[in-house]
Amino acid sequence: MEIKILSDRYNPLLKRTEYRFIVDHDGPTPTFKEVKLKLAAILNANKDLLIVEKIVEEAGMQRARGYAKLYDNEEMLKLVKREHILRKNKIEEETVAEEGE
Known part of the structure:
Protein backbone atom coordinates (compact mmCIF):
# COMPACT_ATOMS: atom_id res chain seq x y z
CA MET A 1 0.00 0.00 0.00
CA GLU A 2 1.33 3.38 -1.03
CA ILE A 3 -0.14 6.74 -0.01
CA LYS A 4 0.41 9.94 -1.98
CA ILE A 5 -0.79 13.23 -0.51
CA LEU A 6 -2.47 15.39 -3.15
CA SER A 7 -3.15 18.50 -1.09
CA ASP A 8 -3.06 19.84 2.43
CA ARG A 9 -4.73 22.92 3.84
CA TYR A 10 -4.63 24.38 7.33
CA ASN A 11 -7.98 25.45 8.78
CA PRO A 12 -7.20 27.96 11.56
CA LEU A 13 -10.81 28.24 12.73
CA LEU A 14 -11.06 24.53 13.54
CA LYS A 15 -7.34 24.15 14.32
CA ARG A 16 -6.72 21.28 11.93
CA THR A 17 -4.91 20.40 8.72
CA GLU A 18 -7.04 18.77 6.03
CA VAL A 52 -9.67 9.47 8.29
CA GLU A 53 -12.98 10.88 7.09
CA LYS A 54 -13.53 8.79 3.98
CA ILE A 55 -11.94 6.31 1.57
CA VAL A 56 -13.59 5.91 -1.84
CA GLU A 57 -12.47 3.20 -4.26
CA GLU A 58 -12.02 4.27 -7.89
CA ALA A 59 -13.93 1.97 -10.24
CA GLY A 60 -11.81 -0.58 -12.10
CA MET A 61 -8.53 0.43 -10.44
CA GLN A 62 -6.45 -0.62 -7.48
CA ARG A 63 -6.67 2.93 -6.18
CA ALA A 64 -8.75 4.79 -3.63
CA ARG A 65 -9.10 8.48 -2.84
CA GLY A 66 -9.32 9.65 0.73
CA TYR A 67 -9.82 12.63 2.99
CA ALA A 68 -8.28 13.01 6.46
CA LYS A 69 -8.02 15.67 9.15
CA LEU A 70 -5.18 16.17 11.62
CA TYR A 71 -6.20 18.20 14.68
CA ASP A 72 -3.85 20.38 16.73
CA ASN A 73 -5.26 19.16 20.05
CA GLU A 74 -7.67 16.61 21.48
CA GLU A 75 -10.10 19.21 22.88
CA MET A 76 -10.88 20.58 19.42
CA LEU A 77 -11.16 17.06 18.02
CA LYS A 78 -13.81 16.08 20.56
CA LEU A 79 -15.64 19.39 20.16
CA VAL A 80 -15.98 19.14 16.37
CA LYS A 81 -16.20 15.43 15.45
CA ARG A 82 -19.33 13.31 15.64
CA GLU A 83 -19.28 10.21 17.84
CA HIS A 84 -19.69 7.64 15.05
CA ILE A 85 -16.67 9.09 13.18
CA LEU A 86 -14.60 8.86 16.37
CA ARG A 87 -15.68 5.21 16.88
CA LYS A 88 -14.82 4.34 13.27
CA ASN A 89 -11.33 5.83 13.68
CA LYS A 90 -10.57 4.37 17.09
CA ILE A 91 -7.62 2.00 17.05
CA GLU A 92 -8.03 -0.44 19.85
CA GLU A 93 -4.90 -1.65 21.53
CA GLU A 94 -4.89 -5.41 21.81
CA THR A 95 -4.15 -6.70 25.28
CA VAL A 96 -2.67 -10.02 26.30
CA ALA A 97 -5.96 -10.99 27.97
CA GLU A 98 -7.91 -10.56 24.74
CA GLU A 99 -5.41 -12.68 22.80
CA GLY A 100 -5.76 -15.52 25.31
CA GLU A 101 -9.55 -15.70 25.00
Whole structure:
Protein backbone atom coordinates (compact mmCIF):
# COMPACT_ATOMS: atom_id res chain seq x y z
CA MET A 1 0.00 0.00 0.00
CA GLU A 2 1.33 3.38 -1.03
CA ILE A 3 -0.14 6.74 -0.01
CA LYS A 4 0.41 9.94 -1.98
CA ILE A 5 -0.79 13.23 -0.51
CA LEU A 6 -2.47 15.39 -3.15
CA SER A 7 -3.15 18.50 -1.09
CA ASP A 8 -3.06 19.84 2.43
CA ARG A 9 -4.73 22.92 3.84
CA TYR A 10 -4.63 24.38 7.33
CA ASN A 11 -7.98 25.45 8.78
CA PRO A 12 -7.20 27.96 11.56
CA LEU A 13 -10.81 28.24 12.73
CA LEU A 14 -11.06 24.53 13.54
CA LYS A 15 -7.34 24.15 14.32
CA ARG A 16 -6.72 21.28 11.93
CA THR A 17 -4.91 20.40 8.72
CA GLU A 18 -7.04 18.77 6.03
CA TYR A 19 -5.47 16.26 3.64
CA ARG A 20 -6.62 14.76 0.35
CA PHE A 21 -4.71 11.64 -0.68
CA ILE A 22 -4.56 8.65 -3.00
CA VAL A 23 -3.97 5.09 -1.83
CA ASP A 24 -2.51 2.65 -4.37
CA HIS A 25 -2.99 -0.92 -3.17
CA ASP A 26 -3.11 -4.58 -4.19
CA GLY A 27 -6.12 -6.68 -3.29
CA PRO A 28 -9.11 -5.33 -1.36
CA THR A 29 -9.51 -1.71 -0.32
CA PRO A 30 -7.41 -1.03 2.80
CA THR A 31 -9.27 -0.57 6.08
CA PHE A 32 -9.53 2.75 7.88
CA LYS A 33 -7.12 1.39 10.52
CA GLU A 34 -4.45 0.46 7.94
CA VAL A 35 -4.73 3.80 6.16
CA LYS A 36 -4.71 5.76 9.41
CA LEU A 37 -1.56 4.04 10.72
CA LYS A 38 0.29 4.48 7.42
CA LEU A 39 -0.81 8.12 7.05
CA ALA A 40 0.20 8.90 10.65
CA ALA A 41 3.65 7.45 9.93
CA ILE A 42 4.03 9.47 6.72
CA LEU A 43 2.94 12.71 8.41
CA ASN A 44 4.91 11.91 11.58
CA ALA A 45 1.74 12.71 13.51
CA ASN A 46 -0.06 11.47 16.61
CA LYS A 47 -2.49 8.77 15.42
CA ASP A 48 -5.01 9.81 18.11
CA LEU A 49 -5.36 13.27 16.54
CA LEU A 50 -5.71 11.97 12.97
CA ILE A 51 -9.19 11.26 11.62
CA VAL A 52 -9.67 9.47 8.29
CA GLU A 53 -12.98 10.88 7.09
CA LYS A 54 -13.53 8.79 3.98
CA ILE A 55 -11.94 6.31 1.57
CA VAL A 56 -13.59 5.91 -1.84
CA GLU A 57 -12.47 3.20 -4.26
CA GLU A 58 -12.02 4.27 -7.89
CA ALA A 59 -13.93 1.97 -10.24
CA GLY A 60 -11.81 -0.58 -12.10
CA MET A 61 -8.53 0.43 -10.44
CA GLN A 62 -6.45 -0.62 -7.48
CA ARG A 63 -6.67 2.93 -6.18
CA ALA A 64 -8.75 4.79 -3.63
CA ARG A 65 -9.10 8.48 -2.84
CA GLY A 66 -9.32 9.65 0.73
CA TYR A 67 -9.82 12.63 2.99
CA ALA A 68 -8.28 13.01 6.46
CA LYS A 69 -8.02 15.67 9.15
CA LEU A 70 -5.18 16.17 11.62
CA TYR A 71 -6.20 18.20 14.68
CA ASP A 72 -3.85 20.38 16.73
CA ASN A 73 -5.26 19.16 20.05
CA GLU A 74 -7.67 16.61 21.48
CA GLU A 75 -10.10 19.21 22.88
CA MET A 76 -10.88 20.58 19.42
CA LEU A 77 -11.16 17.06 18.02
CA LYS A 78 -13.81 16.08 20.56
CA LEU A 79 -15.64 19.39 20.16
CA VAL A 80 -15.98 19.14 16.37
CA LYS A 81 -16.20 15.43 15.45
CA ARG A 82 -19.33 13.31 15.64
CA GLU A 83 -19.28 10.21 17.84
CA HIS A 84 -19.69 7.64 15.05
CA ILE A 85 -16.67 9.09 13.18
CA LEU A 86 -14.60 8.86 16.37
CA ARG A 87 -15.68 5.21 16.88
CA LYS A 88 -14.82 4.34 13.27
CA ASN A 89 -11.33 5.83 13.68
CA LYS A 90 -10.57 4.37 17.09
CA ILE A 91 -7.62 2.00 17.05
CA GLU A 92 -8.03 -0.44 19.85
CA GLU A 93 -4.90 -1.65 21.53
CA GLU A 94 -4.89 -5.41 21.81
CA THR A 95 -4.15 -6.70 25.28
CA VAL A 96 -2.67 -10.02 26.30
CA ALA A 97 -5.96 -10.99 27.97
CA GLU A 98 -7.91 -10.56 24.74
CA GLU A 99 -5.41 -12.68 22.80
CA GLY A 100 -5.76 -15.52 25.31
CA GLU A 101 -9.55 -15.70 25.00
